[in-house]
Amino acid sequence: MAERDVLAGAGGVLLGAARTDHAGRRAVLLVRGEADTTEFTDLATTMGITIVDVVKQRGREDPRTYLGRGRLDEAADLLRTAPDGHAWKGTDLVLLHTNATPRQLVATSTVLGVEVWDRVRLLLALFTAHAASVEARTQVRIARLRSDRTVLRELISQETTGERAGYGGAGATGATEVLVTLGREIEGLRRRLLRHARAQSERRRQRTRSGARTVGLAGYTNAGKSSLFRALSGKSVLVEDRLFSTLETTVGRMEASPRVLLADTIGFIDALPSETLEAFRATLAEALECDLLLLMADASDSNEELIRRLSTSVREVQDRLEDDDVDVMLVLTKVDLIDDEQRRRVEELVEEIGLFNPSFVSSHTGEGMIALRDAILTRLHGPARVLRIGHPEDNGRPIAALEDALRQAGLVLERRQVTEGVELLLWCDGAALERLMAHAPNRLTVVGEGVDAFRT
Ligand SMILES: Nc1nc2c(ncn2[C@@H]2O[C@H](COP(=O)(O)OP(=O)(O)OP(=O)(O)O)[C@@H](O)[C@H]2O)c(=O)[nH]1
Ligand SMILES: [Mg+2]
Known part of the structure; x- marks a missing residue:
């Protein structure tokens, strides 16, 4: 489906907006209650959005309009009439400090007449802006379409119940068609992601086997x-x-x-x-x-x-x-x-x-x-061993071959020279180590266990 603005001109709940770069936008933040807004502001800032003003209203969220209706109307007026030089002038985005219901999203954007994002829409916009790989883009698109679908369903239900006048000229039938297309696209993307997940999980199995x-x-x-x-x-x-x-x-x-x-x-x-x-x-x-x-x-x-x-x-x-x-x-x-x-x-x-x-x-x-x-x-791998190669009676027999064999069998993290030869800090499977020790009698000695034994 082409990215489209389902509600353009009718209040501006932007669905599937093609815009991915929001840097430089100016937004007003609406907050109901006493919540700490730091993280929300960080999320906006991360995207280059400037919050020019915060409207706070005490009390519980209105289930329909988030802020009380009076405060929302005031905000709508100010958005329309803010004079030059006013902080709100040129603001085309309003942020709600909540995970809003579709009902709240539709109502607030209708009243305010600009694009409205709640916390989830802010996150989705952020994900969209940051998604670099095909996998990430697919995931993000699925999440966005799902979220758009809930808003669209709300719109359709409002129209059907007569709560809202016909929209975008297309009417409820048009919206239902969009809904079907949305569902189809989500399904297609989900299948693609599933294939990817299966391939990943197969890779995981191979890794474990190796x-x-x-x-x-x-x-x-x-x-x-x-x-x-x-x-x-x-x-x-x-x-x-x-x-x-x-x-x-x-x-x-x-x-x-x-x-x-x-x-x-x-x-x-x-x-x-x-x-x-x-x-x-x-x-x-x-x-x-x-x-x-x-x-x-x-x-x-x-x-x-x-x-x-x-x-x-x-x-x-x-x-x-x-x-x-x-x-x-x-x-x-x-x-x-x-x-x-x-x-x-x-x-x-x-x-x-x-x-x-x-x-x-x-x-x-x-x-x-x-x-x-x-x-x-x-x-x-369990505790490391400190393994000494060499023995006073070795009389300088070369140890390089033995050290190589050990490095092949396990993981040598550190090495140091001692009078008898060298000491290695080693992670190695017990059975493999025993085999090597049997091959080279008296030349390998475990002198300690644990990383600290090597360090002291
Ligand atoms: N001072 C300091 N800063 C760090 C350290 N580790 C990470 N940072 C900074 O913290 C920020 C986030 O680091 P990332 O490694 O991107 O964090 P992340 O957990 O991968 O973050 P996301 O992928 O965004 O979830 C960057 O600015 C880093 O430079 C550290 O040890 N000391
Ligand atoms: Mg990271």
Whole structure:
């Protein structure tokens, strides 16, 4: 279906608007109640939209008009009559600080006469603007069409019940046709996405069969997932200080161990309706179906934000937490931005919500990264061994061949020279190690277990 503006000229609920770049737009934000508007404003700012004014009205949402009818009419007047130099002059977008019902969306846009977005429409517009890959674009389009469909149904029902005069000249029959086309397009896109998901899930199976282990990165949007992915894999992915830079899953190998795969994915956000979230299930599964899940949060967030965002993330990965086959580690990022006292407070906070032993890391300064790498490998492969090659009575027999054999059999992370020969910090399957030891009697000795045994 061609992108179209179903309600152009009749109040402006823009459905499937072709416009993807909203940078430079000026908007008025309507807020009912006492909610904190920071995150909403951040979402708008991320898209380059300037909020020129905020209208706040106390009390509960009006189920039909969101603000009370009187306040809404005042806003409509001001939108039409704002003189030059007034903040509202040139505003063609009104934002509602809520996940609005279709009824509220239709009514407010009819009264205001400009484009109206609620939180979900703002998110969908943001996703549309950021979607770079085919997969991301397909997901986003499905989510948008689904959301458009609910608004359209509301319009049709209002017309049928006579609540609203015929629209766009096309009348209810025209709208019903659009509805059918919408349904068909959603179905087609869904099938395409399903094929993609099947291919992905086949790839996952192959990986597992080849002995690769996967580490999924999950957390609130902007937590620093892609930055950590980049630091651990060396693979370049988009990192930006904006919400929802990443909309699909990227898999890359861990630099320290090519048999460990990392999966960076889309971030979470509060209160995304399930029909919108549904479109992203497949890409999330690609990252969340893993052997080890890194549950990530930004340690430099304020206490309330940290708890809120971490709780949302915990909710989203709940079934992973309950799955015995999935190991979960808590990783707190951007530790370079906080001091020791804040760090202790963050530790207490996460304990209060039932999480323990966070790893603190900074992808920028590298702080905590070696420890995190070691912890990941230990969780996946068990404790490392410190293995000595060489013996005082070896009389300088070359050790290179043995060292090569060990490197083939397992993962050598670090190496150091000692008087008897060399010592390796090694992750290796027990049976493989025993075979090698039997081959070279007296030349290999396990002198310690665990990463710390090597470091001290
Ligand atoms: N100071 C500091 N900033 C960081 C660190 N890690 C990430 N950032 C910044 O935080 C912002 C978000 O980082 P990303 O890695 O894109 O976060 P993300 O979780 O992938 O975000 P989305 O994909 O948008 O959900 C960027 O501006 C990064 O430069 C860190 O360790 N220290
Ligand atoms: Mg990202």
